Structures are given as C-alpha cells and as structure tokens.
Amino acid sequence: MRARDNPFRTDRVLSVRYQLAEGTFDGLLDRFEAMGRRAAIVGPKGHGKTTLLEDLTPRLRDRGFTVRELRLDEDQPRFDRAFLGEFLRSLGGRDVILLDGAEQLGWFAWFRFERATRAAGGLLVTTHRAGRLPTLIETTTTPELLDGLVGEILGRGAPDVRSITRGLFEKHRGNLREALRELYDHYAAVEA
C-alpha cells in the first residue's frame, strides 16, 4: 500500500481529536479557571496529553487569552536561555502559557520556570507524573477508546480490527500513539 493511502498515516492520525471520557472542554476550562489557571495535564506517553493541550488552545483564545506555546521533548529537552529570557520578559496578564513536556525540566529548572511565569495569566503544562502543578486532568486510555479511534480513522464500513487492537493496546500498555503506528505497519504490508 502506498504511504499516502495508508489510513494510519501521520496526518490522518493527527486529525483525530481528543475525546474526553466525561464532561466538556468548557467544564475543564472552568476548572482550570477555578484552580487559578495554573495546572497540569498528567498522563503517560501516548495518552493524549498533547492532543488535549492543542484542543484547549482555540477555546482559551475564545475566552480572550493570548496563548503562548512552548514545547520540550527528548530532542530538545531545554530552553534556549536567550529565547526563554525574551519570552519571560514579554509575558502579560492575559497570556496563558501552554508548556508541552514539562517533565523534561529538572527540578531546579522547573522551580525557576514556575516562579518566573507567575506574572502570566496562566500556566498549563503536560507532564508524565503528577506533582509539578495541581492536576487538572489525568489522561487515560482504554481498549474501547483505541477501538473508537480506529473506527473513526477507518470510517464506516471498515473491517472490524478489534482482534488486533486489543492485542496492540496490551502490547503498548495503553500508548495509543504506538498502537496506531503499529497499525500503520499492518496496513503498509497490504498490497494495493
């Protein structure tokens, strides 16, 4: 199968948005507001933290905030010092910082960052473990959620692949990103 025809190609997978297990996005943002706009989205790798953060972005803008996005990952685990200094100096009271990958910062770097961002209108981070900021939500996954995502990607009339997805969910310990990447390989092996 050509890469462009693979239903689990990256752009298709990324088009599937976060599905809240309960409540609404507005309710979640109300809670963020009640927490003083400083909170964390907590969950293991591949459990939808980044997707949820992306999905909250336009809703924060709709509430009149200026979203300031920062990202750290294994390829770039630290901030460039000059960039960060400029960034912190530019913060205003209606700026909400969305930091994806807060677990990359060591405790001392985190302590300084957290303190330096108190002038901002808010700070919402994603992190693998609780403790850096009060937890807004813990992202969780289930085999049924993976089935639902696969169904959404494959569309109506697609073959039932639950016999595969259950095994993938277990194999990747709930990491949906890895499970969907393995489904890419499964479909890639199919002749056009």
Added chain:
Amino acid sequence: MSNLHLEIADGKMNYRPGEMVEGVAFWELPELPKLLELRLFWRTQGKGTVDHQVVATIAFDGAKPTDRRPFRFALPAEPYSVSGILVSIVWGLELVAEPDGGSAGVEIVISSTGEEVRLEKKK
C-alpha cells in the same frame, strides 16, 4: 457560507518539471478575508513526521468577496511525486481564505514521466 474552488485548465493533473500549471480560482465569500491566496506546495504523507513546503504563492489582492482570477505557476524541477510504503511526496494547489474562510485544494503529479514514481518493495 464560504465557497472556494479551483479549476485546472483541461483538467490536467500530470506534469513534467518546468511545465506550467494554469487554471482559474473562484470564490464566494460573505466578506473579504484578510488573506486570500493560492499556494503551490508539496507535503509528505506516511508514517513519520509530516513535512511540507510552499514553493510559490499568488496573493489575490484587491479581490472582491465573489470573484474569479486566472493563475499560472511554473513547476519546479524537484521533488518528484513519489510513493513508497513509508512515505509519499504529494504536490498540490490550495486556495486559502484566512482566517476561517475555508480552503479548496487539488492534487497534481510532477515527475519526468508525468506519473507518480513508485518505490517498490524488493521481492
């Protein structure tokens, strides 16, 4: 309600490097958007990180909310339209009205033969 359309002359979808792709862009928009432009781009599709590059643009300055404009792009030498198991390179044209005005797109193929290059798995 926004309606944007692209029509390529003679419905031609397959090209060789250096050829011209031409056609007409037309739209019906409730009001004039901040940005209305046509982009010639390529993007990757497949298992890895999505990469893309806009190689040429035409900005329709002074357009009316309902209007039609001809366009013409000279196609570059590379990259070719190509598909393997892990990655495809896909060329396209996209008419974009920003913000929130929607878009219209069409895919084309560029290669020395005019057909997508297929990277086959070794048997």
